[in-house]
Amino acid sequence: MQFLCFTLLLEMGQASEALPDVLRGRYEGSFAYKTISERMPVILTKVIDLLHREKVTIGEQYGQAAREKVKWINGQLSELKSTMQRNKPLEPLSGAGSDVPLWNRLLEEQAASFDDKQVLWFDAPWLFVECFMYRKIREVLENSGELAHYDYFGQQKVATLEDSLGAISLLGEHLLEVVTEPGAPSQERKQRAVADFLGMSLWANKNDLSLSAGAHVSQEDSPLTQLVELNQYVLINDSARVFHQLELLRHREHVRIDIVMDNAGMELFSDLCLADMLTSLGIAQRMTFHIKTMPWFVSDTTHDDVRHFLQRLAAATDTPALPQLAARWQAYLDSGVWRLAADPFWTTPLPFSRMSAESPSLYQDLQAADLLVIKGDLNYRKLLGDRSWPHSTKFCRALEGFHPAPLVALRTLKADLVAGLPAEREAVTEGDPRWMVSGEWALIQLCECADSDRGKNEL
Ligand code: F6P
Ligand code: MG
DSSP states (O other): OOOOOHHHHHHHHTTTSOOOOBOBTTSTTSHHHHIIIIIHHHHHHHHHHHHHHTHHHHHHHHOHHHHHHHHHHHHHHHHHHHHHHTTOBOOOOOSOOTTHHHHHHHHHHHHHTSTTOOOBTTTSBHHHHHHHHHHHHHHHHHHTSTTTTOOTTHHHHHHHHHHTHHHHHHHHHHHHHHHHOSSOOOHHHHHHHHHHHHHHHHHTTSSSSOSSSSSOOOTTOOHHHHHHHHGGGEEEEOHHHHHHHHHTTTTOSOOEEEEEOOBSTHHHHHHHHHHHHHHHTTSOSEEEEEOBSSOOTTTBOBHHHHHHHHHHHHHOTTSTHHHHHHHHHHHHHHHTSEEEEOOGGGGSSOOGGGHHHHOHHHHHHHHTOSEEEEEHHHHHHHHTTTBOOOTTSOHHHHTTTOOSSOEEEEEEOOSSOOOSOOHHHHGGGTTOTTTTTSSOOEEEEEEOOOGGGTTTSOO
């Protein structure tokens, strides 16, 4: 018989209380409003400009018919932008994608919550409409036929990777030093490595380009030195608790750690460094990387990004560490020690609390992990259901029952929501009115209580 962990029981007592509302763009001055009115139209415009600019190359690569479709695609995308800016209703999806029925059901669900049954861009939940825009762009391309698999964010991701090669080389060299150090790794060495590589994976989420605090990462900067400076901006740092969690698994024969990935480029590199350290120091025997099935939130990692990334590292022969790492990582993937998994759930607008009902197979897969590392701002929003929880709400409580395995969120704050932040920690952001959205502040936040562990530690 399984027992509910004590904290969960206490939290369930609160479950009947009304939940805080989800973030919406209807409040002028909110970050959601700014995103829908300014940031999202710019993202659409960039896709339109890119397709226009790349017409000739597209024709060469995908054929004349594809080139001729660009005008139609851009017409559709312009229309999408205009409906968004005029706060018109969201239209159902019409493509053949296997996720279309789900999307349209969720759209109907949203419509049912409004008196006039209209889902408007600024009135509907921000998370829903933002995800909808990315899915709609994909639909337009899918419906074009020839350009169904074209990655309209590909160029930006490639440029990001190229810009980050300096920092990538430094981090890669550091990783090789750590994992090739002679002798069996002591507990202290492991603990240090876990804290360092969690930190580097965290700060790579600040922006897609670098570990630095907004500034350009120069070749001379050591990523580790930056980490020491950046530590003061980590509002909650559960690294030591994460290490303790890993310690509990020490005598297990097969430990599996999953990373729910976020951005390509420097962040992908840092995440794979974290995975390499965990694998090489014998902390994990299996790693799964959950990536996206389609271009998503501009820089999120897809299969093609991983392929291109490993090829690029293999070709970086002026930094021997990089081809070496590319070969190591490819070997891990080929042998099944590492696995890439791309479930369509990650590109739905659903909060993670609905995963067990809407995507039971993914939930079960995550339950097989001993620890989940959940990366980035969008995943954090989905963990919290994009609700404006009182900031001091317990992190585990705000997950609303999403507990497939112990999980740690690594997130730089780029949206105005947070949980698990006591007032005395929030006080350190005083004087920075943009602390929730600037990406300058960060969290390493653990929730240990998992279905499989219920009763083990808490009772
Ligand atoms: O635009 C919404 C948003 O969640 C931002 O808050 C954030 O800048 C971006 O999308 C995605 O960030 P991340 O790559 O960390 O998920
Ligand atoms: Mg992202």
